[in-house]
Amino acid sequence: MVAMQRSERMMFQALSRGLDALYRLGGFLAGLLMVLLCLLILYSIAARLLNLYAGGASDVAGYVMATSTFMALAYTFRSNGHIRVQLLVQRFAGATRRGIEFMCLGLMSAIAIFIAYYMTRLAYDSYDFEERSQGADAILLWIPQTPVAIGAWLLALAVVHTLVQAIFDYEAVNPETHEGASEV
C-alpha cells in the first residue's frame, strides 16, 4: 500500500463516500425512469383501448430505458453488480491477485472512458446534424442521447474511482473479501 498520511486518508475516504452518494443518486434516477417506463407502457395500453393519442410511445419507451440503464451502470459497478468470471483468478491471492485486479480495473477504465467519449460524440453529432427519430414522435435524438452520455461518464468515473482506490486503499476494494455479483 502506498503510504498515505492519516488526514489525507480521511479526506480521500470522505471524497469516496461523496462519489458513492452520486452513483447512488444515479441509481435512484434509474429506478424512477424504470417506473416511468412502466407507466408509459401502461398508458399506451390504456390509450389504445380508449382511442387516445399515444404516438411514438414505443420510441420514447426505448429512450427512457436506455437512459435508465446508463444511469444505473455506475451504481451497479460500485455495488459489485456486474458479473465477471472469477474461476481462474480465485486461485491467486495476495500480491498476484492484486496485480491482476489492477490490470482489470485499468482495462475497464480505458473501456469505460472509450464508451463515454463515443456516446458523447454520438450525442454531439445528432445535435450537429439535427437528427430526429424515425418514429411518430420525431424527437431530436440528442435529447435522449445526452443523459445516456452522462451515464456513461458516470460509469467511467466510478471505474477510475475504484482504480484509484485500489492503488491507495486496496482493502476497500479487495475482491478476495468483497462479495461477488448477483445473477439472473
Next chain:
Amino acid sequence: MSDTVSIVIFLGTLFVLLGFGVWVGAALLATAFVGMALFTSAPIGDSMAVTIWSEQSSWTLTALPLFIWMGEILYRTKLSETLFRGLAPFLKGLPGSLLHVNIGASAVFAAISGSSAATVATVGKMSIPELRARNYPEKMIIGTLSGAGTLGLLIPPSIAIIIFGVTVNESISKLFMAAMIPGLCLALLCMVYVAIWALLNKRTFKPDLRVESAHLARRLADLLPVLVLIAAVIGSIYAGVATATEAAALGVLGSFALSWFQGGLTWPNVLASVMGAVRTTAMIMLILMGAGFLKLAMGFTGIPKSLAETIAVWELSPLALIAILTIFYIILGCFLDGLSSIVLTMAVIEPMIRAAGFDMLWFGVYVMIVVEMAQITPPIGFNLFVLQGMTGKDMAFISKASFPMFLVMCFFIVILVMFPGLATWLPSVLS
C-alpha cells in the same frame, strides 16, 4: 498479417480477458475492439456508439427491465408460503410426496418470474425448512430444487429467452409460445424422476407425510390470484392482444396488486424491488452492449461465415450437429454463466444454425435447456451458488445432488430432438 494470426489474436483476447476476470461486458467490448481493428478500417468508436444506442433504445428490449422488476416484486411477497401450502395437499399423495412441491412450485414461480436463481431462492425459502423438518433426504431436497429451479429459464416469461430473441432477432412472443410445452414437459419429467426414485427407495425413504390440509378452500383462494396473474401475463401474449413488453407492464401492475392483497406491499419492499431490478438490468445490459458490438465485429472477422461453410462441407446430420453443440455447451457452461454463453455463442454460431436449416424457435428452446444444464454444473453454476447460500452444504454435495437432474435434462434434449413439434407446434397454432 495473415487472417489466421488475426483470428488467433482475436479469440485469444476474448479468452484471456474473460479468464483474468475482466467484467464480462467489458471483455466482450474490448474483444470486439480488437476484432474491428484487425479486420476492418471502419471507425471503431463510432460503430460501437451506434450499435450500443440502437440496441439499448430498442422497443423489443423494454420487456427485459419490466419482467425483471416483476420478479423482484414477487420475490418479496409471501408467495413462497402460498405456493407451498397451496400445492402440498395436492401433491403429497404422489410417490415422492412433498418433493413434488419443489418442482410444482418452481414451475408456477417460473411462470411469473423470468429468473432461475430467483425461482430457486423463492421456492427454497419455504420448502427447505419444511421438508427438512419432515425428514426428507437432503440430497433430494437440494437436487429437485436446483433442477426444477432452472425452469425459470424455460417457462415463459423468461429473461434468458428475451435475451436470446434480441440477440438473434426473433419474435419474443413466438419464443414464449415455443417454450411453454417443453417447459411443462421438463417439469413433468422431473416429477417422473422423483416418483421413480421414491419407488426404488421405498425402504429407506420414510418422510413424515403429515401435511396440514385444513382450510383447503382458503388455501386455494390464496393460490387463485397467482394463477390469474400467470393467465393474464402469458395469456395476453398468446392471444396476441399484448406484446411482450405490454404483458410485462401489466405483470408489474398485477404483482403489485398481488403483493398488496397479501399485505406485503411496504415502501421498503417497493424501493428494494426497484433498486434490485435496476441493478440486474444494468448488469445484463452491459453484457448485451458487449455482445451486440462483438456480433458486429464477428461479422467482419468472417469466423461465423467460414464456420457455417465448414459445417456445410462436413455434411453433418442435424443430429450429430446437436450432439456436438450439446457437449460444447456443457463444457462452456462449466466456465461461463448461462447468459454470457448465450450471447457469446450466438454471435458465432447463428449463421451456422440458420444454414443448417434449424428452426430458430426450436433452437431457442434447445439453447435454454443446455443453458439450464449450465446453471447446475460445477464449478460455475448459479443455482448451485444460491443453494450453497441457502443450505450451507458444500459445493461438491450440491453438485452431486443435482447430477440426476442434469441427466434428466440430457434425456429431455433427446426427446426434443425426436419430437421437434413440442416446440414448434404452439407458435404455429397461435399465430
